[in-house]
Amino acid sequence: GFGDAFNDIFEDFFGGQRGGTRAERGNDLQYNLDLTFEEAVYGKEAKLKIPRWEVCGDCKGTGAKSAASVKTCPSCKGAGQMRFQQGFFSITRPCGQCEGTGRIVTEPCPACQGRQRTYRERTIAVHIPAGIESGMRLRLSNEGEHGLNGGPPGDLYVAITVKPHAIFQRQGHDILCDVPIQFVTAVLGGKIEVPTLKGNTVIKIPAGTQQDKILRIKGLGIPSLKNNGTGDQLFVIKIQIPTKLTARQKELLQEFAKESGMSMEEDSDGFFDKMKTFFE
Ligand SMILES: [Zn+2]
Ligand SMILES: [Zn+2]
Missing domain, CATH: 2.60.260.20 (Urease metallochaperone UreE, N-terminal domain)
Structure with a gap:
């Protein structure tokens, strides 16, 4: 409704953000893959080592050591935002105590130090289709970094460079x-x-x-x-x-x-004679 749009304008104006736990999409990743000429022609099954941020397996992305170490934020009562009266206007700002999440983690997860995600390298198999060319990018949906607060993962792009061949x-x-x-x-x-x-x-x-x-x-x-x-x-x-x-x-x-009827003088100017005739 009108009220919501009005709030949005003021939140933008004051650089505020929406309260509550915001789902954030994971970053896209790009991997630069060099192929030989033959690999590009025939394709290959590539094994790529991709380091990325993944949802922490220990806390399942809550960032807390256990369910008991997550408390509702006492300042905002879990809303994630605070409402202020300023002149005629009611202004909302993210809660400072919980940074807009609406909850307080009393004991962070030891595996991710409360960051919700851990940086891990994994090996994935990527099918490189036969006939691929330099400058092409393969998009692998959802193979990028994991999101925050339940947000969707990003995509992985594999950028192809084909090395020049000695003769082809x-x-x-x-x-x-x-x-x-x-x-x-x-x-x-x-x-x-x-x-x-x-x-x-x-x-x-x-x-x-x-x-x-x-x-x-x-x-x-x-x-x-x-x-x-x-x-x-x-x-x-x-x-x-x-x-x-x-x-x-x-x-x-x-x-x-001689057999072909050519004159074999060392400095044959036959060509220039012909040109002269042509322009006369
Ligand atoms: Zn964790
Ligand atoms: Zn709060």
């Missing part, structure tokens, strides 16, 4: 890998051994393969978190140009050039 890179659900091949293989075609997450395999290089051509093995990529789909393993062809030639190799290539 993620691109959506595909796995990219650069594959160097000899220029002769690119021209004539051939077979080469390539790595995949499931071990080495052999792929065919078609004759006339160009730089940065992508060769694909279907289904050897990363599983989707949303459906049953799986990406592909992609190989990006990087053609290696030899930097040292024997006299014989040079001779053979020059012969190849």
Whole structure:
């Protein structure tokens, strides 16, 4: 009703809080989990050590040694708040003697020193789904810290960082890998051994393969978190140009050039001649 709203305004204004025992939700926790590239692709059952505040098992969260050591606060008679008359207004403030709880603990629980909770580390099993990516957070409801005065627990967030792989890179659900091949293989075609997450395999290089051509093995990529789909393993062809030639190799290539109708002057300016013609 109107009266309650009116009280709320004044409680806010004077920085007061509601009397009685206030249930407080436990804090959320975040755990930063590093995964290898393989773990992110295939998922894993992780065992995480999580320290957190938990409801004290000895006093069940009352903070008192026994039921007999909890007394109703004599100042506020258990209401947790005091009412004052100030001018025209009636103002409520939390009771100072019991700090708004309405009760006095005469003998605190020895296990938690009356704090209601104890700090404990426990190990929990967390299922990391296959296909998870860096920057994603898993939320585990109610696995955060326990609340106070019967308040609900917080949540546990597991923040994922995937460590970079030496040769593989993620691109959506595909796995990219650069594959160097000899220029002769690119021209004539051939077979080469390539790595995949499931071990080495052999792929065919078609004759006339160009730089940065992508060769694909279907289904050897990363599983989707949303459906049953799986990406592909992609190989990006990087053609290696030899930097040292024997006299014989040079001779053979020059012969190849002659056969192709190329002029082999050392400082060929054929390209610039063509450009000149283009702009004239
Ligand atoms: Zn206790
Ligand atoms: Zn009191």
